Amino acid sequence: xxxxxxxxxxxxxxxxxxxxxxxxxxxxxxxxxxxxxxxxxxxxxxxxxxxxxxxxxxxxxxxxxxxxxxxxxxxxxxxxxxxxxxxxxxxxxxxxxxxxxxxxxxxxxxxxxxxxxxxxxxxxxxxxxxxxxxxxxxxxxxxxxxxxxxxxxxxxxxxxxxxxxxxxxxxxxxxxxxxxxxxxxxxxxxxxxxxxxxxxxxxxxxxxxxxxxxxxxxxxxxxxxxxxxxxxxxxxxxxxxxxxxxxxxxxxxxxxxxxxxxxxxxxxxxxxxxxxxxxxxxxxxxxxxxxxxxxxxxxxxxxxxx
Amino acid sequence: xxxxxxxxxxxxxxxxxxxxxxxxxxxxxxxxxxxxxxxxxxxxxxxxxxxxxxxxxxxxxxxxxxxxxxxxxxxxxxxxxxxxxxxxxxxxxxxxxxxxxxxxxxxxxxxxxxxxxxxxxxxxxxxxxxxxxxxxxxxxxxxxxxxxxxxxxxxxxxxxxxxxxxxxxxxxxxxxxxxxxxxxxxxxxxxxxxxxxxxxxxxxxxxxxxxxxxxxxxxxxxxxxxxxxxxxxxxxxxxxxxxxxxxxxxxxxxxxxxxxxxxxxxxxxxxxxxxxxxxxxxxxxxxxxxxxxxxxxxxxxxxxxx
Numbered sequence: 001x002x003x004x005x006x007x008x009x010x011x012x013x014x015x016x017x018x019x020x021x022x023x024x025x026x027x028x029x030x031x032x033x034x035x036x037x038x039x040x041x042x043x044x045x046x047x048x049x050x051x052x053x054x055x056x057x058x059x060x061x062x063x064x065x066x067x068x069x070x071x072x073x074x075x076x077x078x079x080x081x082x083x084x085x086x087x088x089x090x091x092x093x094x095x096x097x098x099x100x101x102x103x104x105x106x107x108x109x110x111x112x113x114x115x116x117x118x119x120x121x122x123x124x125x126x127x128x129x130x131x132x133x134x135x136x137x138x139x140x141x142x143x144x145x146x147x148x149x150x151x152x153x154x155x156x157x158x159x160x161x162x163x164x165x166x167x168x169x170x171x172x173x174x175x176x177x178x179x180x181x182x183x184x185x186x187x188x189x190x191x192x193x194x195x196x197x198x199x200x201x202x203x204x205x206x207x208x209x210x211x212x213x214x215x216x217x218x219x220x221x222x223x224x225x226x227x228x229x230x231x232x233x234x235x236x237x238x239x240x241x242x243x244x245x246x247x248x249x250x251x252x253x254x255x256x257x258x259x260x261x262x263x264x265x266x267x268x269x270x271x272x273x274x275x276x277x278x279x280x281x282x283x284x285x286x287x288x289x290x291x292x293x294x295x296x297x298x299x300x301x302x303x304x305x306x
Numbered sequence: 307x308x309x310x311x312x313x314x315x316x317x318x319x320x321x322x323x324x325x326x327x328x329x330x331x332x333x334x335x336x337x338x339x340x341x342x343x344x345x346x347x348x349x350x351x352x353x354x355x356x357x358x359x360x361x362x363x364x365x366x367x368x369x370x371x372x373x374x375x376x377x378x379x380x381x382x383x384x385x386x387x388x389x390x391x392x393x394x395x396x397x398x399x400x401x402x403x404x405x406x407x408x409x410x411x412x413x414x415x416x417x418x419x420x421x422x423x424x425x426x427x428x429x430x431x432x433x434x435x436x437x438x439x440x441x442x443x444x445x446x447x448x449x450x451x452x453x454x455x456x457x458x459x460x461x462x463x464x465x466x467x468x469x470x471x472x473x474x475x476x477x478x479x480x481x482x483x484x485x486x487x488x489x490x491x492x493x494x495x496x497x498x499x500x501x502x503x504x505x506x507x508x509x510x511x512x513x514x515x516x517x518x519x520x521x522x523x524x525x526x527x528x529x530x531x532x533x534x535x536x537x538x539x540x541x542x543x544x545x546x547x548x549x550x551x552x553x554x555x556x557x558x559x560x561x562x563x564x565x566x567x568x569x570x571x572x573x574x575x576x577x578x579x580x581x582x583x584x585x586x587x588x589x590x591x592x593x594x595x596x597x598x599x600x601x602x603x604x605x606x607x608x609x610x611x612x
Contacts (some may be wrong), residue, residue, distance in 0.1 A: 038450050140469060140502070144344050147505035163446060165476070165517075167469050167509070174509040192523050196446070199453035203473070203480040206520035211471075214516025215509035217498050 010268065010279060013292040016301040023246045023265060025057040027234070029225075030072075032250030032272015033295060034060070037198025040079045041271050043296025048081065050299060058087055059234060063224040063254060065092040065160030065188035065205065068120035089234065091188035091224035092117035095158045096125040097233055098186065098223045108155030111176050113169045113208055114162050114188065122158075130154070131172065136164030140171065150175040159212050159220065160188035161205040163196075174215040185216065189224035191254060193273070201273075225254040231262035248295060250274055252286040265289050316574065316585060319598040322607040329552045329571060331363040333540070335531075336378075338556030338578020339601060340366065343504025346385045347577050349602025354387065356605060364393055365540060369530040369560060371398040371466030371494035371511065374426035395540065397494035397530035398423035401464045402431040403539055404492065404529045414461030417482050419475045419514055420468050420494065428464075436460070437478065442470030446477065456481040465518050465526065466494035467511040469502075480521040491522065495530035497560060499579070507579075531560040537568035554601060556580055558592040571595050 013019065028034060034044055051058060060076075060083060067075070069088045076083040095118055099110070104127060112118050112132040122129045130151060140148070154176040162169070177183050191204035209220055223229045235242055245264040249255020250272025259266035266288035270276055278284060279291060292301070319325065334340060340350055357364060366382075366389060373381070375394045382389040401424055405416065410433060418424050418438040428435045436457065446454070460482040468475070483489050497510035515526055529535045541548055551570040555561020556578025565572035572594035576582055584590060585597060598607070 142469075142502070144503060145505050146503045163448075163473050165471075165473050167471050170471070170509045170513050174513070175506075178507075190520065192521050196448070197450060197452045199451050200481075201484075203476045203517075203521035206523075207476050207480070207517040208520075210516035210518075210520025211509075211513040212516075214496065214512035214514075214519075215498050217512075 010287045010289065010291045013267065013290040013297065013301060016298040019246060019265070019267070019290065020051070020054060020056070020298065023056075024244045025059060025238075025240050025246070026051060027059045027061050027231075027245055027247045027259070027264070028295070029249035029251070029255045029272075030060055030062045031064070031195050033248055033269055034081070035079060036272070037195055039198065040081070041294055041296075043294065043299060045081060047296045047298050057238065057240070058083075059089060060087055061089045061225065061230055063091045063189035063191050063205070064194065065090060065095065065117050065224070066115040067092065067117040068124070069093050071117060071120065089230050090117060090121075091160065091230075092121045094223040094230050094233070095160070095186055095188050096121040096127060098221070098229055099127055099156060100125050101233070105155060107153065109151060109153050111151070111154045111157045111173055113165065113173050113212070114158060114160030115164075118158055118160055118188070131169065133164060135169050135172065136166065138166070138168040140168055148172065148175065150179070152180055154180055154183060156184035156186055157212070158186045158188065159205070159209050161191075161194055162208050165208050165211070170211050170215060173212050177212070177216045177218060185212065185218050185220045187220035187222045187224070189254070190220075190222060226257035226261055228258070228262045231258065231264070235262075252279070252284060252288070256286050256288045259288070260286070267292065269294050271295075316593045316595065316597045319573065319596040319603065319607060322604040325552060325571070325573070325596065326357070326360060326362065326604065329362075330550045331365060331540075331544075331546050331552070332357060333365045333367050333537075333551055333553045333565070333570070334601070335555035335557070335561045335578075336366055336368045337370070337501050339554055339575055340387070341385060342578070343501055345504070346387070347600055347602075349600065349605060351387060353602045353604050363544065363546070364389075365395060366393055367395045367531065367536055369397045369495035369497050369511070370500065371396060371401065371423050371530070372421040373398065373423040374430070375399050377423060377426065395536050396423060396427075397466065397536075398427045400529040400536050400539070401466070401492055401494050402427040402433060404527070404535055405433055405462060406431050407539070411461060413459065415457060415459050417457070417460045417463045417479055419471065419479050419518070420464060420466030421470075424464055424466055424494070437475065439470060441475050441478065442472065444472070444474040446474055454478065454481065456485070458486055460486055460489060462490040462492055463518070464492045464494065465511070465515050467497075467500055468514050471514055471517070476517050476521060479518050483518070483522045483524060491518065491524050491526045493526035493528045493530070495560070496526075496528060532563035532567055534564070534568045537564065537570070541568075558585070558590060558594070562592050562594045565594070566592070573598065575600050577601075
């Protein structure tokens with residue numbers, strides 16, 4: 001009854017302790033929840049400390065694939081947050097973890113349309129790759145009769161956000177997917193928007209994935225949010241029941257949907273891209289269990305009940 | 307009854323005269339029908355001469371937007387074909403014609419993701435534009451806080467095949483579509499494949515359109531095949547009844563669908579991307595009225611009946 005009511009229309013979070021006590025793990029989206037661009041959101045360090053002191057497991061999930069877990073760790077450090085690399089799940093890591101989970105053959109290679117983070121994670125997973133930033137400056141020769149060779153050992157094309165996206169990469173990835181038997185098409189995410197800088201919204205990984213989908217007429221396997229791959233992975237790895245997880249995010253169509261697809265509790269924070277009027281607007285069909293302004297409300301809402 | 311039978315399963319063309327006498331206009335796709343890459347297909351000049359001598363109107367339609375009508379005219383000339391610029395309908399022209407047909411305001415501009423043909427046609431139509439090849443070398447500055455300005459007078463983004471596609475263009479086009487009220491998103495075509503060279507298939511305009519669709523979460527207005535815009539335009543301009551048109555093409559999902567969407571007779575030629583086994587395969591749902599090897603079969607099938 002309670003769940004039904006909550007799904008029908010999100011409730012403002014009123015008693016943080018109730019929510020905190022009802023779960024053992026919090027999964028946080030990063031951008032719009034922990035930080036905005038390069039600035040930490042108010043009250044985040046104290047909130048994370050409080051949750052840790054209560055013995056909660058904290059996991060940080062991001063669809064951003066431009067950095068590896070290790071590189072993300074440095075971002076947390078720079079912002080003064082004490083977060084272990086093992087607590088970070090970026091979609092770059094998810095792509096490598098997915099390939100390991102399906103026993104991607106050792107003699108096959110991955111062609112990467114994306115940035116450094118994906119390469120780093122593939123390397124750590126012991127998977128051979130080509131492409132990535134190295135192909136950013138390549139151009140197609142336009143001589144009559146020109147034929148682009150491609151590596152027949154490519155068994156998967158991984159596509160993520162790529163500032164250095166070009167036609168060479170589109171054609172190379174398309175050839176692999178179309179001509180190499182069984183070649184996989186894996187997307188780190190299909191986000192319309194990403195946060196290259198906090199001055200405006202930037203076209204996201206959805207554009208690179210849309211380009212390859214448009215030329216191959218294939219749909220990708222998505223490993224980032226809102227696909228449940230990362231949730232399933234976390235749940236298996238740590239032996240967590242999904243009902244014992246609360247997913248906290250600022251986006252309805254990735255974070256909240258991700259939590260709901262995984263069968264978790266969901267909390268929308270209004271510190272990122274979603275406003276209260278968007279949540280309550282007639283076009284929105286995704287209702288989290290709860291919403292609040294920012295995660296540090298955990299502290300004040302808690303204090304109020306003492 | 308005849309039509310029903312033909313739609314249910316394509317018939318081999320047996321009596322060309324019958325087909326020729328039943329229509330007043332032939333619309334030909336170019337690549338795979340008239341030429342392949344830079345080589346003329348056998349018997350094409352004689353076939354076109356024969357049709358002209360019988361008083362048929364000939365129209366050449368192509369989804370390729372990289373050239374203007376005038377530039378296409380040169381390609382016909384180089385191949386030794388006597389074709390008037392007015393007989394050529396490229397999707398670059400269709401984009402400009404569409405904007406004129408909706409009275410696109412004189413004080414608004416078009417942002418172009420595509421090559422020279424689109425710019426030339428917009429210029430001829432008296433429509434202001436920016437972007438195109440000029441933005442091919444532009445890069446995004448990655449300084450923290452960087453904000454990309456965009457022109458608020460852009461009222462339409464036209465997207466076609468673009469060898470010099472890059473992230474700058476994706477972001478610029480996305481900003482216009484997302485932030486300029488009423489800004490249109492127009493695609494010259496969504497072809498998965500194009501023929502940059504005849505040595506292999508190349509990722510087509512569908513990849514550029516897919517990228518913008520992925521970042522804007524909007525679907526474009528398509529002016530090229532298989533949308534009927536060009537057919538409607540032709541029919542209005544020349545006062546042709548659509549049942550008096552035969553569409554001749556080598557692709558089921560663009561050419562034949564285009565003809566069927568427009569209510570025309572349809573003839574598939576096997577001189578391009580579609581083989582007989584693809585036409586007759588269980589996955590194919592698009593059946594033209596007739597099929598034949600190449601358009602010069604019009605000559606021999608005709609001769610046989612004399």
